[in-house]
Amino acid sequence: MSELESIIGFSITAATVALAAAVLLSMFNRRSEATLSLILFSCFSVIFFGIRAYLKDFFPFTDKVESFMTLSALITFCGMIYRDKVSNKEFITLLLLALAAALTTFVFTDHIRYPTAYLRTIWYPIHVPFSFAAYAFWFLAGINAIFAIRVLRGNSDGIQDRPLVTQLNRNGFIFFTLAMLFGGIWGYLAWGAYFMWDPKILWSVILWLYYGNLLHIDNLPHFRKWKIPLYTIGMVLIMITFVGTGFFTRSIHKF
């Protein structure tokens, strides 16, 4: 048990170092070496999740350390998928975000605990990664929007040149819709209600409405100039939903 826990400690450190190396290598335009670092990050992440799944006898998405590591991994994978469609600076910014999530895991004392009875259902482990995947797509959309501010400099006509933002939002929206559906089914089975007045659930509804609303903005000529600022604000809303509600409210979702 303690040996496996040591391997977990090593794998999370190694994964974080590999991610940091990928950031540095990308800064120096060493693309193939950065790719190798990201592959190493993925391998160490698989070891991390694999051992935790074995020790917990369940899917490893049930505590803060696992949540932040999952987010880090999904942001990284999202970046790898869209690497050829975004600039190197955008890619580095996204990796920095993934690195920040990975580094956050070191803030918490890592006690491996078995999941509570409520979490032991298939709906929970598919609900969590789907919502984190949506965050990853939306973070990339936000980063793409932030970098567009400098490029556009107030010329709203150029926004049509940023179809990637909408495309990323659509992908995120699909994942988040599925996450909401799975979460709703789980809620009905576990607590008899698909919606509860809980800060995390309320902010998830906010996020779904917000990004769903933004999907319409390309077809609204009067509001198109707000597209980039609104996508930038979206990143703040994700942070409130993911971190804010988990740590600064009375939410039952403590991750």
Added chain:
Amino acid sequence: MIYRTVEILGNRHAGFILCLIVIINLAAGSLVMNMNPEIYPPFFPFDLKFFFQPTLAVHWWLYILLITFGLFAINMVACFVESIIRLRTATTGRLRLFVGIFIHAALILTMAAHVYDGFYGNSGQATLSPQPTSIAGIGDVSALSVHSTHHPDGSLKDTEAILKIAQPDGSSTRQRIAYNEPAAFNTGQREIIIQGGQKRPVGVVLIRKSDGKMFNMMPYQPQQISDGRLTLKGIYQSQMEVLIAQFVWEKISEQPQLLTMALHDGMVRHNKITVANDVLGYKEMLKVPVVAVMTRYNPAIPIILLSLLVAIIGTVLQIYYARTQSS
């Protein structure tokens, strides 16, 4: 004229602004609820009656939310109707229109279901034991058994219980419930959801040393022993956390005698009593299953199931549409 009305009500710019107002409204509600924990219990089900019984100034955000959500819903319904009208004439972009129609229909249905459930649904708590408990719309429910499993560190893994549901006509069924596995009735509109369970000691089995005869002692159910009668008064926990049974021994022409017995195999000097010149020893506890459950009634389940189906179709179409856009 009708088309023009639909066009005005379903103005997309207005819809966009209304959606942002709803979002701000929800965020304000989240802050108000977090700042007033004495008014808003954490993690409570969607019960709109809570905000009206009584109406309070602190619920201002919800009253405004109902108005803004109402306006937003009108806008969406008009958009929905307009999209269907456009679908009849559109030769291109039909997939996009279909995606919008399905996702918006799912949202409208969900909102309608929330309002219906919020005002007409209800929740309750019950403790089920072998004695039947009447639950509205379900029947007389009793717990037949309860069993918990634990992780190697002793933490709870799952609890499952078998319930017996008896109907007024005499028929009965058995249902198994566990965490994340509720018992559902009337197409899921009524639910019994487990919240915990254990076997609770209610009585004690005594063994007579002279002939090995056993006596099942339940509270206030006297047993005839020789020329007297023995009654279990109750079971209590001592300061040392040992269970103690209290008995009363009654015999004609004698004062009632109060007797105590430690209900523990290891306490050999104290786990027996003497009545009628005979020793009665502790054999085992009599335990009954006790299950804590939540009962839910949500009349909007058929609407939400329809909404779920429509949302799944809309999401599948959206995945297909996203693929055509990315390629």
